[in-house]
Amino acid sequence: MPKSSNSDHKKSRVSPPERREELLAIAARVFAAQGYNATTVRKIADAAGMLAGSLYYHFDSKESMLDEILSGFLDELWARYDAVLGAGLGPRETLEALVTESFREIDRHLDAVAIYQKESRHLGTQPHFAYLVESQQKFEKAWLGTLERGVAAKVFRPDLDVRLTYRFVRDTVWVAASWYRPGGRHSPEEIARQYLSMVLEGIALHDT
Amino acid sequence: MPKSSNSDHKKSRVSPPERREELLAIAARVFAAQGYNATTVRKIADAAGMLAGSLYYHFDSKESMLDEILSGFLDELWARYDAVLGAGLGPRETLEALVTESFREIDRHLDAVAIYQKESRHLGTQPHFAYLVESQQKFEKAWLGTLERGVAAKVFRPDLDVRLTYRFVRDTVWVAASWYRPGGRHSPEEIARQYLSMVLEGIALHDT
DNA sequence: CTCCTTCCCTAACAAGTGTTTGGTAGGTTA
DNA sequence: TAACCTACCAAACACTTGTTAGGGAAGGAG
Numbered sequence: 085m086p087k088s089s090n091s092d093h094k095k096s097r098v099s100p101p102e103r104r105e106e107l108l109a110i111a112a113r114v115f116a117a118q119g120y121n122a123t124t125v126r127k128i129a130d131a132a133g134m135l136a137g138s139l140y141y142h143f144d145s146k147e148s149m150l151d152e153i154l155s156g157f158l159d160e161l162w163a164r165y166d167a168v169l170g171a172g173l174g175p176r177e178t179l180e181a182l183v184t185e186s187f188r189e190i191d192r193h194l195d196a197v198a199i200y201q202k203e204s205r206h207l208g209t210q211p212h213f214a215y216l217v218e219s220q221q222k223f224e225k226a227w228l229g230t231l232e233r234g235v236a237a238k239v240f241r242p243d244l245d246v247r248l249t250y251r252f253v254r255d256t257v258w259v260a261a262s263w264y265r266p267g268g269r270h271s272p273e274e275i276a277r278q279y280l281s282m283v284l285e286g287i288a289l290h291d292t
Numbered sequence: 293m294p295k296s297s298n299s300d301h302k303k304s305r306v307s308p309p310e311r312r313e314e315l316l317a318i319a320a321r322v323f324a325a326q327g328y329n330a331t332t333v334r335k336i337a338d339a340a341g342m343l344a345g346s347l348y349y350h351f352d353s354k355e356s357m358l359d360e361i362l363s364g365f366l367d368e369l370w371a372r373y374d375a376v377l378g379a380g381l382g383p384r385e386t387l388e389a390l391v392t393e394s395f396r397e398i399d400r401h402l403d404a405v406a407i408y409q410k411e412s413r414h415l416g417t418q419p420h421f422a423y424l425v426e427s428q429q430k431f432e433k434a435w436l437g438t439l440e441r442g443v444a445a446k447v448f449r450p451d452l453d454v455r456l457t458y459r460f461v462r463d464t465v466w467v468a469a470s471w472y473r474p475g476g477r478h479s480p481e482e483i484a485r486q487y488l489s490m491v492l493e494g495i496a497l498h499d500t
Numbered sequence: 501c502t503c504c505t506t507c508c509c510t511a512a513c514a515a516g517t518g519t520t521t522g523g524t525a526g527g528t529t530a
Numbered sequence: 531t532a533a534c535c536t537a538c539c540a541a542a543c544a545c546t547t548g549t550t551a552g553g554g555a556a557g558g559a560g
Contacts, residue, residue: 103537118414121329125518137519138538146518176496202410205470206326241497248478248486249495255467256460262413263459270456278456286494287457288384289449311507333548345550346508354548 107132107142108156111149112195120150120203150199151212157196158219161189169226175234179253180280182230186257187272187279190264197261227254253283315340315350316364319357320403328358328411358407359420365404366427369397377434383442387461388488390438394465395480395487398472405469435462461491 111128118127125146126136143149168181190197204220207213227250234240240249256279264275319336326335333354334344351357376389398405412428415421435458442448448457464487472483 119327119329119411121327122414124516126516134537135539137521137540140519141537203327206330238497240495241493244490244495245478245486248483249490251468251471252464252487252490253495255470256464259463259467260459262463270453275456278453279460282452282457282460282494283490284494284496285449286490286492287448287452287461288492289446290498332546334546342507343509344548345510348549349507 104142107139108149108153109195112153112199115150115153116195116198116202120199147212150203153196154200154204154207154213155215157189157193157200158215160193161185162219162222164189165226174239175230175237176239176284178230179234180276182227183253183257183280183283184273184276187260187276190258190261191266191272194261194264194266197258201258201261223254224250256283312350315347316357316361317403320361320407323358323361324403324406324410328407355420358411361404362408362412362421363423365397365401365408366423368401369393370427370430372397373434382447383438383445384447384492386438387442388484390435391461391465391488391491392481392484395468395484398466398469399474399480402469402472402474405466409466409469431462432458464491 107128110132111123114123114128114131124136125139128146128149129136129139132139139149143152164185165182168178168185171178171181173181200216204213204216208217208220228246231240231246231249231253235242235246260275260279270278315336318340319331322331322336322339332344333347336354336357337344337347340347347357351360372393373390376386376393379386379389381389408424412421412424416425416428436454439448439454439457439461443450443454468483468487478486
């Protein structure tokens with residue numbers, strides 16, 4: 085029997101999924117805390133209670149760990165985004181749903197989001213991480229489309245630069261990963277509500 | 293005459309200021325593009341058209357370059373912030389002025405801001421960069437104070453978590469450094485105007 | 501001309517990097 | 531018991547890292 089007939093095209097699964105996930109979570113925590121480049125495989129191994137070389141029983145390389153963390157995060161994110169985008173909601177409801185899903189994703193995959201935030205820009209130049217750029221373009225398309233639909237439907241202000249608004253909304257959501265801590269005072273849904281209230285209604289007090 | 297009587301407590305100025313600034317700007321560009329840890333001194337030297345060792349005629353270490361870039365940026369930022377905070381403006385005008393000054397600072401010190409954004413968190417743990425943490429605390433105090441003043445004066449909404457609002461406003465401003473390019477379509481002041489409009493009035497269309 | 505300073509180069513250093521190779525304790529299967 | 535597989539260790543590998551020491555070309559000062 086030649087090799088394994090596992091046709092998985094990117095991951096050479098060499099150990100049971102449970103242990104992999106465990107080690108990936110540990111690696112993600114260290115990557116997020118120290119930055120990818122500043123993280124040595126020995127630090128990851130320390131955090132996992134083993135020696136550096138032993139990691140290579142489970143993974144091909146340090147980069148493949150990062151790859152698996154990021155692509156796993158993006159896969160799950162897009163599954164939820166696609167569900168929202170395909171639900172036939174109005175522009176405002178779409179925006180609200182996207183923001184809420186984003187905060188939920190931050191809650192679930194905090195480390196991965198933090199890593200994505202810090203490293204995606206200069207990783208995108210590397211050909212192996214081209215999917216980061218693709219994802220970002222798809223991202224922009226989804227948000228920009230929603231905003232433009234909203235302007236056309238007269239639910240969003242027409243006097244704002246749409247591209248600027250897109251970056252504004254996108255950033256306000258995702259930078260939350262830099263300070264958000266799961267299990268804190270606010271649930272992801274509560275934070276999403278307040279963020280949406282600020283973004284949609286503004287923080288100024290109006291006499292209405 | 294013993295050494296130079298220059299009582300500068302942190303920088304051992306060993307070369308004329310002009311050349312230093314030039315090299316620091318180059319280093320900042322590379323740091324911002326690739327990340328501090330991923331940037332080798334040889335890459336900086338390449339960009340400057342010299343060899344790695346030659347950098348050490350001008351600077352004590354790679355870390356001292358980063359230090360000089362960040363502290364120079366923060367010094368200038370706080371000079372302008374302090375001017376705004378001491379001007380006796382109302383809360384809304386203070387917020388507008390702070391945001392505008394922030395975008396101007398992004399325009400002038402783009403690379404330094406980008407580096408600060410990416411590295412300040414895990415640099416803050418290092419004792420040598422304790423001033424980053426101090427600055428961030430001073431930062432929070434200034435913004436939180438302004439927001440609370442505004443709520444008390446009934447110019448900002450009272451139903452929002454102030455700390456959440458602070459992070460919201462802070463982040464929306466500074467992450468702009470990740471996409472802003474000087475000399476583009478929008479001036480810093482124009483971007484500040486639109487950001488303030490979004491933050492204060494919201495992006496939803498109201499029938500007023 | 502000589503002396504000295506400025507600014508860079510050449511060449512190397514030790515420490516740390518990701519990764520590989522071979523081994524091995526312990527459990528499962530036959 | 532014997533063969534085998536899993537998950538790790540021990541030790542080294544080639545390479546890159548930040549940094550240093552000594553030298554030398556260019557140019558101004560005396």
